[in-house]
Amino acid sequence: MAEKHNSQAQALVALVLFDVGPYRTALEACHVLDMTEHPSAARVINAHSLLYQEGEHPQQPSRWLTLRDTPTASTWQLGVNGEITLQQLPAKSLYPLPTLLQSRHHSPALCGVTFVGEQLVLLLDANKLSLQKP
Amino acid sequence: MNLEPSHDGNAKEQQATQSLNEALTAQHDDESVVDVDEPTQQLVLFRINGQRFALPGSAVSEILPSDQPVYYVPELPASTEGVLHLRGNIESVISLNSLLGLPTPEAPPSGMILLVKAAGIRSGVRIETLDDVCDVAQSLLQPPPETLSRSLLPYVSALWQADERQALALLDPEALFAAYQQGLG
Numbered sequence: 001m002a003e004k005h006n007s008q009a010q011a012l013v014a015l016v017l018f019d020v021g022p023y024r025t026a027l028e029a030c031h032v033l034d035m036t037e038h039p040s041a042a043r044v045i046n047a048h049s050l051l052y053q054e055g056e057h058p059q060q061p062s063r064w065l066t067l068r069d070t071p072t073a074s075t076w077q078l079g080v081n082g083e084i085t086l087q088q089l090p091a092k093s094l095y096p097l098p099t100l101l102q103s104r105h106h107s108p109a110l111c112g113v114t115f116v117g118e119q120l121v122l123l124l125d126a127n128k129l130s131l132q133k134p
Numbered sequence: 135m136n137l138e139p140s141h142d143g144n145a146k147e148q149q150a151t152q153s154l155n156e157a158l159t160a161q162h163d164d165e166s167v168v169d170v171d172e173p174t175q176q177l178v179l180f181r182i183n184g185q186r187f188a189l190p191g192s193a194v195s196e197i198l199p200s201d202q203p204v205y206y207v208p209e210l211p212a213s214t215e216g217v218l219h220l221r222g223n224i225e226s227v228i229s230l231n232s233l234l235g236l237p238t239p240e241a242p243p244s245g246m247i248l249l250v251k252a253a254g255i256r257s258g259v260r261i262e263t264l265d266d267v268c269d270v271a272q273s274l275l276q277p278p279p280e281t282l283s284r285s286l287l288p289y290v291s292a293l294w295q296a297d298e299r300q301a302l303a304l305l306d307p308e309a310l311f312a313a314y315q316q317g318l319g
Contacts, residue, residue: 092222097224098224098226098257099255099256100311104210104214104314104317113224122207
């Protein structure tokens with residue numbers, strides 16, 4: 001039991017971090033298959049359109065992340081901005097959205113937050129992201 | 135040695151005796167008014183938009199300073215300030231202005247934050263100023279009148295006439311959180 005508790009405390013989660021508008025954002029790395037400079041998949045979505053209402057923080061993607069759509073086993077691409085980094089963060093530093101916010105946020109994919117240094121990072125659920133319509 | 139009190143001294147003694155009697159009588163009167171066994175409720179008194187409110191002390195687990203960093207989370211209603219990172223926990227921070235029918239302040243939020251727990255939910259609540267934390271006899275808490283504004287009525291569990299000028303509304307934190315979750319405010 002103590003070993004299990006200890007391993008949970010030390011567990012790391014691999015995340016791909018990028019920018020969506022002015023905010024640092026992250027997806028679990030296991031969902032990201034590739035990164036390209038230009039879109040090539042049949043289905044491409046700008047992350048802005050999934051997270052923000054139309055016209056808010058408009059920005060053309062500078063990179064495209066190829067993601068696996070788990071339910072259909074197909075792939076699609078998510079347009080993102082900023083520096084794209086792979087980081088392993090302690091599982092205990094990843095927080096679900098507080099209860100009150102879960103009931104009021106507009107993006108179903110927004111599932112939690114974490115901090116890298118003093119910077120807030122929004123955590124996205126890749127499975128719910130792929131189900132959202134742009 | 136002359137132990138006989140002078141006329142003046144006698145007057146003073148008489149005056150002092152009368153004062154003592156008055157004091158003892160007053161003390162007796164006080165004791166008869168204050169029932170030490172009367173149930174009391176701890177209240178956290180504060181203001182939002184200049185209006186006086188209270189929350190039950192039992193629902194306020196912590197009072198955070200105004201310089202506590204709050205991180206903005208996008209795509210949430212204006213009544214949500216964001217989240218705060220407190221000793222390894224993440225807490226939401228909300229404003230009650232909209233829910234209580236009060237104007238939204240134009241200036242950035244600068245008051246303290248009450249960490250409120252109710253109905254299994256914990257959240258920071260931004261206030262304008264903290265007035266006091268005090269115990270109030272439950273007999274002094276009156277049911278809210280039907281004439282209370284419709285915007286306040288669902289969230290006020292009692293009124294307390296704290297002074298002659300203004301009554302203070304005791305808010306029901308469970309009702310506030312339930313309404314917020316339902317999309318109000």
